[in-house]
Amino acid sequence: MTNELNYTVAFEELQQIVRDMEDGEITVDELAIKVKRASELIKVCKNKLTSTEEDVNLILKELEN
Amino acid sequence: MTNELNYTVAFEELQQIVRDMEDGEITVDELAIKVKRASELIKVCKNKLTSTEEDVNLILKELEN
Amino acid sequence: MTNELNYTVAFEELQQIVRDMEDGEITVDELAIKVKRASELIKVCKNKLTSTEEDVNLILKELEN
Amino acid sequence: MTNELNYTVAFEELQQIVRDMEDGEITVDELAIKVKRASELIKVCKNKLTSTEEDVNLILKELEN
Amino acid sequence: MTNELNYTVAFEELQQIVRDMEDGEITVDELAIKVKRASELIKVCKNKLTSTEEDVNLILKELEN
Amino acid sequence: MTNELNYTVAFEELQQIVRDMEDGEITVDELAIKVKRASELIKVCKNKLTSTEEDVNLILKELEN
Amino acid sequence: MAKLIRTWNIEHGTSTFFSEINWLISSSVSENRQIFSLQQVVSSIRKTIEERYQSSYWVKAEMHKLNLYPSGHAFPELVQKENDKIVAQINASIWNHNFQRINKQFIQVVKEPLKEGTTLLLNVKVVFHETFGLSLQILDIDPNYALGELQREREETLKKLQAERLINANQLLDFPLLPKRIAIISADTSKGLSDFMKVLNNNPWNYQFFTMLFQAYLQGDVAAPSIIEQLKRIEKVKHHFDVVVIVRGGGGEVGLSCYNNYELCKAIASFSLPILTGIGHSTNMTVAELVAFRNAITPTELADFLLQTFHDFSVPVNDARKVLRTSSARLLETNKQLFSAETKHFKNSANNYLLDAKNTLVVTSQKFKNEAKTLLTRNREHLHFAQKECLNYSNRLFKVNREKLAEHVEQLPTKFANRLAKEQQQLSEMENMVRLMDPKNVLKRGYSITTINGQTLDINNPVKIGDTIKTVTYDFELTSTVLKKEEHDE
Numbered sequence: 001m002t003n004e005l006n007y008t009v010a011f012e013e014l015q016q017i018v019r020d021m022e023d024g025e026i027t028v029d030e031l032a033i034k035v036k037r038a039s040e041l042i043k044v045c046k047n048k049l050t051s052t053e054e055d056v057n058l059i060l061k062e063l064e065n
Numbered sequence: 066m067t068n069e070l071n072y073t074v075a076f077e078e079l080q081q082i083v084r085d086m087e088d089g090e091i092t093v094d095e096l097a098i099k100v101k102r103a104s105e106l107i108k109v110c111k112n113k114l115t116s117t118e119e120d121v122n123l124i125l126k127e128l129e130n
Numbered sequence: 131m132t133n134e135l136n137y138t139v140a141f142e143e144l145q146q147i148v149r150d151m152e153d154g155e156i157t158v159d160e161l162a163i164k165v166k167r168a169s170e171l172i173k174v175c176k177n178k179l180t181s182t183e184e185d186v187n188l189i190l191k192e193l194e195n
Numbered sequence: 196m197t198n199e200l201n202y203t204v205a206f207e208e209l210q211q212i213v214r215d216m217e218d219g220e221i222t223v224d225e226l227a228i229k230v231k232r233a234s235e236l237i238k239v240c241k242n243k244l245t246s247t248e249e250d251v252n253l254i255l256k257e258l259e260n
Numbered sequence: 261m262t263n264e265l266n267y268t269v270a271f272e273e274l275q276q277i278v279r280d281m282e283d284g285e286i287t288v289d290e291l292a293i294k295v296k297r298a299s300e301l302i303k304v305c306k307n308k309l310t311s312t313e314e315d316v317n318l319i320l321k322e323l324e325n
Numbered sequence: 326m327t328n329e330l331n332y333t334v335a336f337e338e339l340q341q342i343v344r345d346m347e348d349g350e351i352t353v354d355e356l357a358i359k360v361k362r363a364s365e366l367i368k369v370c371k372n373k374l375t376s377t378e379e380d381v382n383l384i385l386k387e388l389e390n
Numbered sequence: 391m392a393k394l395i396r397t398w399n400i401e402h403g404t405s406t407f408f409s410e411i412n413w414l415i416s417s418s419v420s421e422n423r424q425i426f427s428l429q430q431v432v433s434s435i436r437k438t439i440e441e442r443y444q445s446s447y448w449v450k451a452e453m454h455k456l457n458l459y460p461s462g463h464a465f466p467e468l469v470q471k472e473n474d475k476i477v478a479q480i481n482a483s484i485w486n487h488n489f490q491r492i493n494k495q496f497i498q499v500v501k502e503p504l505k506e507g508t509t510l511l512l513n514v515k516v517v518f519h520e521t522f523g524l525s526l527q528i529l530d531i532d533p534n535y536a537l538g539e540l541q542r543e544r545e546e547t548l549k550k551l552q553a554e555r556l557i558n559a560n561q562l563l564d565f566p567l568l569p570k571r572i573a574i575i576s577a578d579t580s581k582g583l584s585d586f587m588k589v590l591n592n593n594p595w596n597y598q599f600f601t602m603l604f605q606a607y608l609q610g611d612v613a614a615p616s617i618i619e620q621l622k623r624i625e626k627v628k629h630h631f632d633v634v635v636i637v638r639g640g641g642g643e644v645g646l647s648c649y650n651n652y653e654l655c656k657a658i659a660s661f662s663l664p665i666l667t668g669i670g671h672s673t674n675m676t677v678a679e680l681v682a683f684r685n686a687i688t689p690t691e692l693a694d695f696l697l698q699t700f701h702d703f704s705v706p707v708n709d710a711r712k713v714l715r716t717s718s719a720r721l722l723e724t725n726k727q728l729f730s731a732e733t734k735h736f737k738n739s740a741n742n743y744l745l746d747a748k749n750t751l752v753v754t755s756q757k758f759k760n761e762a763k764t765l766l767t768r769n770r771e772h773l774h775f776a777q778k779e780c781l782n783y784s785n786r787l788f789k790v791n792r793e794k795l796a797e798h799v800e801q802l803p804t805k806f807a808n809r810l811a812k813e814q815q816q817l818s819e820m821e822n823m824v825r826l827m828d829p830k831n832v833l834k835r836g837y838s839i840t841t842i843n844g845q846t847l848d849i850n851n852p853v854k855i856g857d858t859i860k861t862v863t864y865d866f867e868l869t870s871t872v873l874k875k876e877e878h879d880e
Contacts, residue, residue, distance in 0.1 A: 006354040007354045017736070021739040029071040031744070032120040035125070036120075036124055039127065048353055049726055049729060052353055055361070056360045060714060076754070087761055091765065093182055093766070096182050100185070100189050101185075104189045104190070107751070110751050114747055121740050125740065128737075151780065151784070159203055161787055165254050165255065166250075176773060179770055179773065186762050219812070222266075223813055226809065230806055234322065278824060281823070289846070291827065291829050295824055295830075299824060302821045309813055309814055332568065336703065339710050346713060351721060353721070367710055370703070374595075374703065375598050376598055379600040384602060384630050
């Protein structure tokens, strides 16, 4: 599923989880699940950032020539 | 039975017991039972917290790499 | 018989006796009997308290660990 | 016979005798008998009070321990 | 005979005699007899009072102790 | 596709992308796509500057008619 | 200029002229006919005219044709038109030396050579030549008047275009982003064209233009129709072009009044492609230049302008690359920072959350323990209190009952004593009464009792004389016999 997530959606969901956590809107029971989800989202975002950077650099390098 | 209790339910029941105790709504006859119950609830909550903490720490550690 | 009495019932009966004594509604003839009863009730309550306290302490001590 | 008398009955009879004596409702013939009776009643009451007090104190003292 | 007379009976007879004497319906002959009788009755009563007093005082004295 | 692109449209689209990027209005998700698109547009535009498209003979033929 | 213009009154002139003719006719019809040789007659006419028109006159006329001959002489046709109909016409002549001078002056002042079809102010002399006939010899032409006329034509063209709302028409067209395909109206010999092409073709950026020359005359009377013709041709193939340029140059500043020509200007203004002009002159802008999409002073400048449009296009395209690089980097950097901040924030939040939850649990547990202990303590206190009360109330009960008992014990002897005293008093009262009643006590005071047969005497127990009666006194008992009996008066 996470593969289908785009950065924006993933990052917003991450922010929402953090906000909910801060506001105490997550129960202890949910916490592990939420943290797991957040870690997935973080990975998605990281990968997306890395792959985007690589893509962009490739395109730009190609453009220079 | 306690295994099936989730943290939220357990903690709320615990709080209710404490509140009842504060309000003097628990008789001496009930006390032992209530204390027993509360101690079970506390154990449930503690265990849940501990396991959650382990889960969370694992996920967070995994995230570092 | 006293063994069957619970703390609440015992304590209420005790309080009634004390109230009656306060109101002067007990005759000298009844007094000994009432006092005897009260003392029994007090014993019941004390025993109940003690046993409850032991139970509670045990549970609480167990909780510490 | 006096042993069977309770404090309340005894005291009431005593009160009656004392009340009756001055009003002349007791004949002179009875008078000595009544006074005798009164003295008996007084003894009964005194004994009762004393014994009851001892009992009560005993019961209560017993409770202290 | 007088010994058998109780104070009440004696006193009532005495009162009757005095009443009769006051009414003047008694002959002189009878009068002497009545007076004689009355004297006897007064003696009876006096003796009764004295004996009663002694008895009672004894009883009361006994009560003091 | 790029062959069909009118250079005016390409130029405007390029400028829009540039503006959006300068304004930071592009998400990470869009970035690679936008950069790719922009690089295509740049190629289209550059090509336009240095290419020749018209044929004198064709025009002369058209003029005859 | 006004003081130079002295117009010749044609009507007046005509009348004298015709009187001369009349004279000739009348003489020819006389009876004794005198025959003149043609030369005589023509000479006579010449003489008459020469006598009559000795001075020169300023005449306003349209030079219909110039008729310049290779000899350098010109024989213009002069006309006056009213409503497009010729109302007067005459031939004229300009001798070579005059023509050279006049033309030079003209070009100097008007920036135009003498031109057919224009109205001029001419200084003329009426001449009659035996073989060539009557003509006006043009001695001079006022260039200032011509200049004024040109100005007037310019104004008129402008006014008309204004009226037709065409003045801005070309300028309102969209200019192509890259004016790559250029239809050039020029002459292949024009230096302007070669300047223009040189700049375009030798650009160091390798910008590629497609140009196609549409040959036209660029000055003089022929220019306007020629240019219009080429515009029409270009119109036919306009989809191959982005702009039209009209370039001219190196031909000096003369002969440009054609660019004020209404027809040409209209054609330019209403053309469907932007028209750029670079006709190289430094004087007042012609109407054609005014209505063109853009005017450059020189073809070179026009070419530079076109190159500049390429630059204008090329620079942002080249910059876009830089922007892509920097903006991408910035965007990625920003997002990375946001992301790493959020990740950190997330970790902190998770840890804080757990810490909070643990603290809350600990606090609640502690509270629970305290409450349990408090509850037990409180109950113990209650119990203790109840016990104490039991004792207190018992003691109070004893005390109250003891006091009440004591009260009664105290009352018992008093009440008994009172009672006894009352009884004794009653008894002693009785005793007194009895004592008082006792007959013995009556006898003591001297009374006696008399009886008969043991009975006291009264009506029921009467006594008769002789009866034996018994009398009792306190001290004695007497027996007597009744001697006398008397009744008491009652």
